[in-house]
Amino acid sequence: MTTNSAAISEGWVESVSPRAVTKGSSILGLQNLTKRFGAITALENVSVDINKGEFITVIGPSGCGKSTLFNIVAGLDSPDDGHIAHHSRAIDARELLGQVAFMPQQDLLLPWRTVLDNAILAIELEGTPRAKARAQALKMLPEFGLKGFEKHYPHQLSGGMRQRVALMRTFLFRRELMLLDEPFGALDSLTRSMMQRWLLEIWQHHERTVLFITHDIDEAIFLADRVLVMSARPGRVKLEQRIDLPRPRRGDIVTSEEFMAIKRRLLAEIEEESMKSFAS
Template identity: 55%
Template sequence: MSTAREPESPPSKVALQGIRKEFAYKGRRLPVLDSVGFDVQEGEFVSIIGPSGCGKSTLLNIIAGLEEPTEGSLWLNGNLAHRPLGQVGYMHQKDLLLPWRSVLDNAALGLEVQGVPRAQARARALALTERFGLKGFEREYPFALSGGMRQRAAFLRSVLTGKDILLLDEPFGALDALTRAQMQEWLLELWSAFKKTILLVTHDVEEALFLSDRVHVFTARPGRISLTMEVGLPRPRNHDLVTREPFISYKAQLLTAIRQESLSAQEEPWR
């Protein structure tokens, strides 16, 4: 496996090469990811879509350092990364706010873990509550907030840690359609304002297209990239886009690819 890279070009924020992951399952080795490789450049928004069980979340776990690949290598910021816990921001479908902490203290949690004194961490969180639509709710406990607000508080927690790579695992999956559309536009604003590099996992084709520069379609287990689509839609984007060309053709193309995948998946013995 060659690790040589062009010395002139800036290193990719995230680079994956030949990632394979197997789990032991009832005495068998069950492959969930196979020869997955792609790059994400600085400031890009890249999505992964695929049928459920295609190893999308496992891939994010590997990039976040929660799991190790069976084979293959991972680079972050041009450096070979081995279990890079704490190096990237990771957002889950669940907001995972701590119920005993106020919104503000939840947002400050990442900073506290990094060793920033509590008062200072709170002050930095407070400075951003307006931008995250949490103004006036800083002292509330999470249970008192709507799903969208909770998810924004979780975003604030990730953003405050200062990690410039954000992994998002279906972050809007639990929200209603209207809130989700608003959150997607809000996320795009956030992305460009904070210059983050984002890798999003979703099974919502429209969401992937609307948000991303590039979409990777994964096959059913074991997950492989079956199709990569560059999304040439102009930015900034808003939701008017989704009912017009060329969005519709992009969407049709992606849906066809996914449908073929799920058909072939039914023949697989795993599912």
């Protein structure tokens, strides 16, 4: 990524984000990202523009490099090639560390901290005094269905509740971009669809930008403004599907004709990729 500074001076930034802007200005522009681990190419020429207020879902077969992509966007890993622009300013991947609210697959709650103290972990690390952080979190509890549970410990909660605590931690860490890595993957399907609708409400209320990884095609369509379908290894963005279903979306939208049409189209693409990764 040392080539980045050179890229700025060559006016590379101006050529970025040729795509139509839907909601707001570009928060994060990823251009031709490539990442290799030894002989394996995890990502190849991945380009994505993330605009303010957008809800983007990423779907693809296992091992398509979704997690690698997330680690790069979270600032935890650097690509071998490619450019990253944050608010149209070229930056090094590592500069994104602490700039993005990241929520991994597992809730990763600290077992010795109460619900409230787990929720404030990120803003506490940022330097918010504990008392102030707690007061902030206490106000958010009802919205996350955790009212009255502030003094509980993670081992006293159900899977869905633990996930909501982790989400609350992510929301409290006020960053423009939220990265959610299969947050509902471990939940049963009823809890899952409830959580999806709830997440959309919260998202609209808090006006955040979300990049969301999932294995579930219904979930990908239901939540998104845009669905990115990734290819089997090496991971590439195979298809970018805009989802124009009206919002707010109700649970029964998944049975509508438009939804089905989109799903059929995406399924065909994903199936092809799954077959590829299955065969290899």
